[in-house]
Amino acid sequence: xxxxxxxxxxxxxxxxxxxxxxxxxxxxxxxxxxxxxxxxxxxxxxxxxxxxxxxxxxxxxxxxxxxxxxxxxxxxxxxxxxxxxxxxxxxxxxxxxxxxxxxxxxxxxxxxxxxxxxxxxxxxxxxxxxxxxxxxxxxxxxxxxxxxxxxxxxxxxxxxxxxxxxxxxxxxxxxxxxxxxxxxxxxxxxxxxxxxxxxxxxxxxxxxxxxxxxxxxxxxxxxxxxxxxxxxxxxxxxxxxxxxxxxxxxxxxxxxxxxxxxxxxxxxxxxxxxxxxxxxxxxxxxxxx
Amino acid sequence: xxxxxxxxxxxxxxxxxxxxxxxxxxxxxxxxxxxxxxxxxxxxxxxxxxxxxxxxxxxxxxxxxxxxxxxxxxxxxxxxxxxxxxxxxxxxxxxxxxxxxxxxxxxxxxxxxxxxxxxxxxxxxxxxxxxxxxxxxxxxxxxxxxxxxxxxxxxxxxxxxxxxxxxxxxxxxxxxxxxxxxxxxxxxxxxxxxxxxxxxxxxxxxxxxxxxxxxxxxxxxxxxxxxxxxxxxxxxxxxxxxxxxxxxxxxxxxxxxxxxxxxxxxxxxx
Numbered sequence: 397x398x399x400x401x402x403x404x405x406x407x408x409x410x411x412x413x414x415x416x417x418x419x420x421x422x423x424x425x426x427x428x429x430x431x432x433x434x435x436x437x438x439x440x441x442x443x444x445x446x447x448x449x450x451x452x453x454x455x456x457x458x459x460x461x462x463x464x465x466x467x468x469x470x471x472x473x474x475x476x477x478x479x480x481x482x483x484x485x486x487x488x489x490x491x492x493x494x495x496x497x498x499x500x501x502x503x504x505x506x507x508x509x510x511x512x513x514x515x516x517x518x519x520x521x522x523x524x525x526x527x528x529x530x531x532x533x534x535x536x537x538x539x540x541x542x543x544x545x546x547x548x549x550x551x552x553x554x555x556x557x558x559x560x561x562x563x564x565x566x567x568x569x570x571x572x573x574x575x576x577x578x579x580x581x582x583x584x585x586x587x588x589x590x591x592x593x594x595x596x597x598x599x600x601x602x603x604x605x606x607x608x609x610x611x612x613x614x615x616x617x618x619x620x621x622x623x624x625x626x627x628x629x630x631x632x633x634x635x636x637x638x639x640x641x642x643x644x645x646x647x648x649x650x651x652x653x654x655x656x657x658x659x660x661x662x663x664x665x666x667x668x669x670x671x672x673x674x675x676x677x678x679x680x681x682x683x684x685x
Numbered sequence: 686x687x688x689x690x691x692x693x694x695x696x697x698x699x700x701x702x703x704x705x706x707x708x709x710x711x712x713x714x715x716x717x718x719x720x721x722x723x724x725x726x727x728x729x730x731x732x733x734x735x736x737x738x739x740x741x742x743x744x745x746x747x748x749x750x751x752x753x754x755x756x757x758x759x760x761x762x763x764x765x766x767x768x769x770x771x772x773x774x775x776x777x778x779x780x781x782x783x784x785x786x787x788x789x790x791x792x793x794x795x796x797x798x799x800x801x802x803x804x805x806x807x808x809x810x811x812x813x814x815x816x817x818x819x820x821x822x823x824x825x826x827x828x829x830x831x832x833x834x835x836x837x838x839x840x841x842x843x844x845x846x847x848x849x850x851x852x853x854x855x856x857x858x859x860x861x862x863x864x865x866x867x868x869x870x871x872x873x874x875x876x877x878x879x880x881x882x883x884x885x886x887x888x889x890x891x892x893x894x895x896x897x898x899x900x901x902x903x904x905x906x907x908x909x910x911x912x913x914x915x916x917x918x919x920x921x922x923x924x925x926x927x928x929x930x931x932x933x934x935x936x937x938x939x940x941x942x943x944x945x946x947x948x949x950x951x952x953x954x955x
Binding site: 403404407408411412414415416418419420421422423424425426427429430489496499500501502503504505506507509510511512513514516517518519520521522524526527529532533535536560561568569570573618622624627628643646647650651656659660663664666667670672674 | 693696699700703704705707709710713721722723724725726767768769771773774775779781787791794796797798800801802803804805806807808809824825827828833840857858862883886887889890894904905906908909911912919923925926929933934936937941944945946948951
């Protein structure tokens with residue numbers, strides 16, 4: 397007992413030192429440094445010049461920033477509802493205690509473990525205009541090929557399509573974990589009262605998943621706002637920059653134009669969007685408790 | 686009966702639809718290049734072969750990239766386990782003032798997306814002079830707030846009495862951590878290990894930014910780079926994508942339960 401109390405401070409320090417050093421150096425510090433840099437005009441070769449909020453002012457007047465932000469928002473609006481609803485429907489299949497339920501879980505989740513670049517290169521090939529699988533299938537029905545990734549009207553939707561296939565399984569797992577927690581007795585008594593399958597779904601399952609749905613929506617919004625890799629690999633931002641998303645523009649501003657202060661300011665704006673979304677989770681989560 | 690058959694048929698169709706892209710990935714990787722760039726929708730008009738795999742291994746740096754990814758993912762996993770379990774031990778088993786604030790401070794890290802700190806990290810590693818090394822790829826991935834969260838929750842559930850008895854026998858915290866907490870926390874450690882390995886293997890943006898020498902690419906960056914250097918050699922690119930995915934697919938079928946559990950645990954945090 398003596399030993400335990402005497403060395404408590406030393407033990408806390410020794411046990412937590414390595415984590416805290418890494419956490420400070422590569423997470424806390426970069427965040428603070430980013431806020432600091434966002435107030436400077438700096439392109440790696442020049443000396444840093446303090447310019448107050450000018451980077452932020454510039455961003456709101458920069459057509460490329462506004463366009464890339466709009467493309468990110470477009471991706472968010474297209475992907476969030478579809479990925480969540482499809483994830484939910486897949487969960488309804490995967491939670492059934494049958495063999496096909498188990499297979500469904502395995503199959504629908506499988507794409508999620510592939511890397512961004514594998515998904516990106518694979519779907520770029522499936523969507524390829526002349527020889528890609530999808531246009532070849534269309535040709536079988538006598539239909540004209542579609543410029544999935546080369547036509548500005550379809551490019552973003554195609555990226556969303558690939559993302560649905562890739563990540564719907566993640567939401568499926570969250571939903572099915574929550575559905576499994578609903579006690580069987582509730583369903584049993586509903587059945588006794590003569591509730592049909594559809595009524596049980598809308599009157600019991602969906603209302604009871606309120607908290608999980610909120611969480612899934614928040615996680616999905618955050619993930620969607622960060623979109624970059626699959627779009628970058630599939631289109632490189634094209635055609636005519638119509639799929640150039642915010643993270644790609646930040647990346648370009650920092651590493652191609654070397655405008656580090658400006659790029660940091662745009663990162664901070666993205667961070668603020670994500671913090672606001674996380675804040676909603678906090679407020680709504682408190683209300684429901 | 687009729688309804689059932691329709692349901693089963695719909696399910697099979699859905700499975701086929703979901704697996705079609707992967708099926709086509711493998712098929713394309715086994716095709717001869719002239720069989721790829723054709724208008725005919727056919728599985729194979731020339732016999733399937735491993736020529737693209739031979740080309741990938743022989744004519745590109747893919748083996749190097751694969752090795753780099755193995756190094757990055759293994760070291761990331763190992764160090765993540767060490768850092769996160771010791772931190773979680775402090776937060777779960779030692780009582781002290783400010784413990785909850787410390788936990789909140791660490792969990793707040795979950796709200797910081799990697800995409801937001803990429804420029805600053807680049808500058809930091811540049812200043813440290815270790816840009817363009819595998820260490821640069823590994824370091825920012827080690828403090829994994831979600832890992833601390835999972836382990837802290839789990840360690841809290843280990844009965845107090847076990848520890849008490851060991852203290853009575855004069856054991857130090859280090860011994861208790863090693864001999865009691867770690868063995869009993871095995872299943873949670875395993876979940877964190879898998880999350881960490883998968884994240885490290887699939888990481889794209891940070892290795893893309895921090896590595897400029899193509900011999901040091903991880904496999905995700907290497908495959909993305911294939912598109913630039915091998916433009917329309919789709920069969921070769923698909924072979925590369927298959928090679929890049931094999932470790933994770935094998936892991937998935939062995940550890941599916943743990944992977945799914947890890948995801949479900951991330952969900953509980955709300």
